[in-house]
Amino acid sequence: MSRKRIFVGLDVGTTKTCAVIGQEYRGAQLHVLGVGTAPSYGLKGGQVVDVVLTVKAIDEAIHRAEKAARARSSHVVTGIAGGHLQSHSQRGEVRLPSGEREVRERHVGAVVRGATMLSLAEDREVVAVIPKTFATDHLTDVLDPRGLTARRLAVEAHVITGATNAMANLEHCVSQAGLSTQGRVLQPLASARACLMPEQRREGVVLIDIGGGTTDVALFVDDACWHIAVIPIGGALVTADIARGLRLPTKVAEAVKVEHGSVGWPVDEDDATVAVPGFDHGAPVAVRRRDLAEVITARVEELLHLVRDEITRSGYYDILPAGAVLTGGGSRLTGIKDLASTVLDMPVATGRPRALWGLGDNLRAPEFSTGVGLLLSAAAAEEADGWVTATSLRHRGVLDRLGGWMRSVVSPTVR
Numbered sequence: 055m056s057r058k059r060i061f062v063g064l065d066v067g068t069t070k071t072c073a074v075i076g077q078e079y080r081g082a083q084l085h086v087l088g089v090g091t092a093p094s095y096g097l098k099g100g101q102v103v104d105v106v107l108t109v110k111a112i113d114e115a116i117h118r119a120e121k122a123a124r125a126r127s128s129h130v131v132t133g134i135a136g137g138h139l140q141s142h143s144q145r146g147e148v149r150l151p152s153g154e155r156e157v158r159e160r161h162v163g164a165v166v167r168g169a170t171m172l173s174l175a176e177d178r179e180v181v182a183v184i185p186k187t188f189a190t191d192h193l194t195d196v197l198d199p200r201g202l203t204a205r206r207l208a209v210e211a212h213v214i215t216g217a218t219n220a221m222a223n224l225e226h227c228v229s230q231a232g233l234s235t236q237g238r239v240l241q242p243l244a245s246a247r248a249c250l251m252p253e254q255r256r257e258g259v260v261l262i263d264i265g266g267g268t269t270d271v272a273l274f275v276d277d278a279c280w281h282i283a284v285i286p287i288g289g290a291l292v293t294a295d296i297a298r299g300l301r302l303p304t305k306v307a308e309a310v311k312v313e314h315g316s317v318g319w320p321v322d323e324d325d326a327t328v329a330v331p332g333f334d335h336g337a338p339v340a341v342r343r344r345d346l347a348e349v350i351t352a353r354v355e356e357l358l359h360l361v362r363d364e365i366t367r368s369g370y371y372d373i374l375p376a377g378a379v380l381t382g383g384g385s386r387l388t389g390i391k392d393l394a395s396t397v398l399d400m401p402v403a404t405g406r407p408r409a410l411w412g413l414g415d416n417l418r419a420p421e422f423s424t425g426v427g428l429l430l431s432a433a434a435a436e437e438a439d440g441w442v443t444a445t446s447l448r449h450r451g452v453l454d455r456l457g458g459w460m461r462s463v464v465s466p467t468v469r
């Protein structure tokens with residue numbers, strides 16, 4: 055009888071913390087046993103700003119998930135996100151030692167590691183490396199250089215760095231909640247794992263996870279992640295705009311956005327209003343839905359233009375036949391898909407976590423993409439017998455990891 059291992063994905067988001075507990079079934083299928091959520095009040099823009107409140111949210115979410123799952127594990131996989139993440143285009147180059155002419159895995163490992171040798175401020179570290187293409191003496195755009203004859207091997211890589219303190223703060227909160235961090239995965243990769251289909255990743259697709267504090271962008275081509283970016287704008291800023299623009303308490307602004315908000319408003323429906331509790335002891339104030347839509351649309355349009363700029367910056371704008379997939383709570387805004395399709399000039403779909411045994415329809419919602427993806431990452435890492443880490447790169451076959459889309463990324467880091 056196979057041992058049943060329990061995995062936990064812990065998504066500590068800006069607006070909610072979500073724990074997803076799963077169990078491997080007969081060493082193959084993953085069952086979701088329980089999901090727990092709790093509101094987050096201790097984060098801003100994806101980063102911990104209040105330890106006590108963050109620990110409380112983690113604690114609540116974990117307990118709720120454990121209660122639903124009737125199972126527990128103190129090892130969790132968390133996500134790396136937040137405006138502190140930065141991407142750098144890096145080039146690495148090695149000369150093959152004299153007497154060696156065939157490119158082998160160790161040379162690939164050396165050149166990829168070389169690309170991560172950027173001079174970083176003291177409080178920053180490399181969290182992921184995405185090798186894009188390799189080149190040898192006379193060849194460019196090589197996807198897998200192993201076996202080629204060369205004297206020189208170069209790589210173009212996308213290197214993601216993060217603030218050490220920001221990541222340590224989250225890890226500290228996790229440990230304060232009595233848990234240990236089994237691994238860390240870039241949030242956009244976790245979301246992508248949960249909601250992209252293999253053919254979308256193969257053909258070329260961009261995943262856009264619109265959360266409360268950040269919007270994560272991850273671009274996939276040839277089944278590999280080629281570009282990642284985090285834009286420090288999310289649904290919370292839309293809510294803040296509504297609160298300021300329409301002079302409403304933030305809680306009311308959030309509720310009115312979710313219930314009545316939309317991106318765009320029909321020209322012929324000018325006078326529709328909703329009554330909502332205002333600042334004066336909750337006395338109702340009338341909000342014109344057109345005004346509400348205008349405030350929302352302005353911010354969402356700005357965000358989508360930033361996403362478009364990011365896709366353009368990646369250099370892969372023209373090779374995304376599968377278009378864009380929107381996920382995260384912010385993707386639930388009415389009308390956002392149409393505007394995204396216009397601004398990005400590509401087909402747009404909504405991404406939800408794929409069907410898993412035990413994951414009810416109510417949990418197959420865009421805001422659970424990261425949590426489910428972290429659970430899947432935890433199980434996959436276990437399958438691969440350990441994390442794909444900057445450290446292990448030294449010891450294990452590099453291109454075995456570069457072959458799979460997820461494995462093309464050296465993440466998470468292990469100190």
Ligand SMILES: Nc1ncnc2c1ncn2[C@@H]1O[C@H](COP(=O)(O)OP(=O)(O)OP(=O)(O)O)[C@@H](O)[C@H]1O
Binds near residue numbers: 071265266268384422
């Ligand atoms: N039905 C809805 N309509 C509009 N917006 C919604 C809806 N449901 C959720 N949202 C918005 O989605 C955002 C939360 O999304 P999500 O739960 O994915 O974020 P998070 O993971 O907590 O944050 P982050 O990933 O940025 O750290 C909030 O700003 C919320 O207002």
Ligand SMILES: [Mg+2]
Binds near residue numbers: 067068266382
């Ligand atoms: Mg999120």
